[in-house]
Amino acid sequence: MHNLYSPFVVPLGAFAVAIVAIISGMWKEAHDKRINADQRMAMLARGVPVDDIEKVLTKAREIDRAPKDPLRSLGIARRTGIVLVSSGIGIVLFFVTLELILGVREVLSGAAVGLIPLAIGIGFFIDYSLQKRELSRFGMEIDQPR
Numbered sequence: 001m002h003n004l005y006s007p008f009v010v011p012l013g014a015f016a017v018a019i020v021a022i023i024s025g026m027w028k029e030a031h032d033k034r035i036n037a038d039q040r041m042a043m044l045a046r047g048v049p050v051d052d053i054e055k056v057l058t059k060a061r062e063i064d065r066a067p068k069d070p071l072r073s074l075g076i077a078r079r080t081g082i083v084l085v086s087s088g089i090g091i092v093l094f095f096v097t098l099e100l101i102l103g104v105r106e107v108l109s110g111a112a113v114g115l116i117p118l119a120i121g122i123g124f125f126i127d128y129s130l131q132k133r134e135l136s137r138f139g140m141e142i143d144q145p146r
Contacts, residue, residue, distance in 0.1 A: 070135055084117040084118070087118075
């Protein structure tokens with residue numbers, strides 16, 4: 001009988017997740033191609049000229065790839081940074097408080113978990129400032145009152 005706490009459980013789980021992600025990506029791509037082909041066939045069956053079909057499907061693809069609003073992207077980076085930094089600080093404070101209550105020093109090792117979202121949040125703030133600087137280079141002022 002295998003031990004549930006085997007050191008191979010986590011790596012096997014990681015590989016399983018990776019394999020599922022790859023297979024689902026391939027399935028989605030094939031599904032999208034199938035839908036595109038079905039659309040073409042339906043338009044051809046209705047007598048739509050090939051040039052018009054290409055124009056319609058090309059427009060649909062361009063709409064899917066519409067350029068993103070730089071101010072929205074900037075707001076998302078800032079909000080994500082705030083949430084992650086706050087979460088990281090909250091996790092660290094939780095474990096520090098828990099250590100103060102229990103008096104067990106080993107509990108402080110859990111505070112290291114809070115450093116992960118804290119560091120990622122700081123990265124988002126760096127991204128925010130870089131995006132802001134890049135937009136100001138193109139003449140878009142961000143800190144203007146609305």
